[in-house]
Amino acid sequence: MLKIKDLNVSINGKKILKGFNLEVNAGEVHAIMGPNGSGKSTLASVIAGRDIFTVDSGEVTYMGKNLLDMPPDERAKEGLFLGFQYPVEIPGVSMINFMRTAINEKRKHYGLEPLTGMEFMKLMEEKKKIVEIQSKLTNRSVNEGFSGGEKKKNEIFQMAFLEPKLAILDETDSGLDIDALKVVANGVNALKKPDNASVVITHYQRLLDYIVPDFVHVLYDGRIVKSGSKELAIELEEKGYEWIKKEAGINEKAESTE
């Protein structure tokens, strides 16, 4: 479904992703872990099409198409979804107007008629239940004045609403209490279908108690330094990232004096 080959990405001349490889097949759940600044959010942004990053080399194919050639809105319409680490507040744009526009643009892409007001409201109600999101959140401007937890829930709500084929969730679990965490996990699990896939970027092993990943990857300094099964996450939680660095043969000191 998603194939990333030797991806090199920089911003303002600073190299962030350095030979990144990943293959995600339908039906799989991948977890990407790694210390702060290792390039997790950059990876997510590049997949979603953020143009502030420069792809220096490498290939990304999504459902057989060259993803890097597609504008971000087309990627979304083709079933890609990014759950933002820092969801953006958009004063004056109501959630309702936003979602209605999004779903109808997507339907147009597939040659479908726009949803009627009734159909749309019904769908909203249905999806709200999945993420236990309160009505008041959907009646407000996008993320405006939302608490950290509300913003994350809202990302999951949008995901549930847009029914993506491939969801990339960037630290959707950070800053959440256990109840909110379960809501997020439920949202991801509800989406799980044989022809869908998700990539869950997380800092903690905690989320993986609720979302069982098929693969865990450790991202360090712009590339995957170790991949394994769910047990890798537990090991990371216990031992921290130091042993990974050693194992990967990365000499921190040498690099910083470079």
Add this chain to the structure above:
Amino acid sequence: MKELFIEIYNKNKELINANSNEYLRLLRSNAINIFKENGIPSNKTENWRHADIEKRLKHDYYFDFKSKSTSMNVEEIFKCDVYDLDTFSVTMLNGWFVYKNAPITQLEDGTIIGGLSKAIEVYPDIVEKYLGSAADMNKAGLVALNTAFLQDGLFIYVPDNVEVSKPVQIINIVNSEEKLFLQPRHLVVLGKNSKLTLVHCDHSLVHNINFSNTVSEVFVGENAMFENYKVQNIGDNSSLLTNLFIQQKNGSKVSNNALILNGGFTKNYVDVSINGKNCHADLYGLYLVDDKQFADNQVFVKHAEPESTSNQLYKGILDDMAKGVFSGKVLVNKDAQKTQAYQNNNNILLTDDAKIYTQPHLEIYADDVKCSHGATVGQLDPDALFYLHSRGLCEKTARQLLMYAFASEIVNEISIPALRETINIMVEKRLRGELSICDQCLLHCNDKETAVFNIDLNKI
């Protein structure tokens, strides 16, 4: 330029002063003398630096002193169907008040609505008490010129304790083969504890060059409420200069909302004198301009008495080579303690060639006050744009949604639901790049395809 106006005045003195009483004649001759002194505002002065009025004035304009107030079936030429907007509708055609039945009407509640020229005849006491007393002819602008040529306009008098049940809508239509120069003059008086909402629509039916120099004076009595909306939707060849003077007494509330949706040259001057305690004034404005259009809002709020509040919020979106000006001034006199005055101007420039000159300004002589001012000029938030793209909204849709969100803060301040809805739709259309005509308005001001209604003024 100045000499030309004086020459026109002298040539037409008889016509201008025909059927006028002593008071009016004096007012006019005084005004022409002030105009002779002050002339046309120079672009070397602060408030006119960016407004190229000379260029707008240099056409060979036609002045119509003959038509006078006329009776006609206004609905034949104009029908405003802002859905559910139930209003008392009055019309000005080419600067003259036109009426269906009577030139001046007294409603059951005592409210008087009619043409100013008729009001001077029928209610000289009221008119002479107020006319000319708020509009400072020495303030920059063409207030003196308007006063010297004063002919007709809207007159409303709301007695004490009367809340006028429906908004009064005044529709200003310009429709002429000539390059008309018009100078409507409006007078609105609100008694104690009264309430009035005015919706002022400027339409120019023709694509001819024309110039409107409007002066309005509004007197808001104790604890009265005055709401004013201006929907300015004129053609690129039209120039619109408005001068609004408002005087507030104790406990009164004023809200003014100027919505510039299209227009070659629009300059609004709003002058509010808060001469009472516990007053509040909200001054809002929205300007959506593109091409080579020009929108200028100049606001002056004077706090003369303690414990009143004022709030200015103007927002603009400028595209192409459009130019905008916001110049807001708050003056707090020495005695006006506990004044709260806020001022804000936010702009979005869509191109490198679009320009905004913004100048919020506070002048404070009292020590116990809360005042703030701020101005922002920016582009659409790239993070917000990307967020919308990432949900499948294309570039165009995402931009429109953000622009609409930006504008909606002003539109949402419209308290009449039907008007708010219509303005919402007009703003949305405008931002989609379509012309923002009211669907139901037969005038279709900006619609080049629609035939111009040929009204021969000599026949009516």
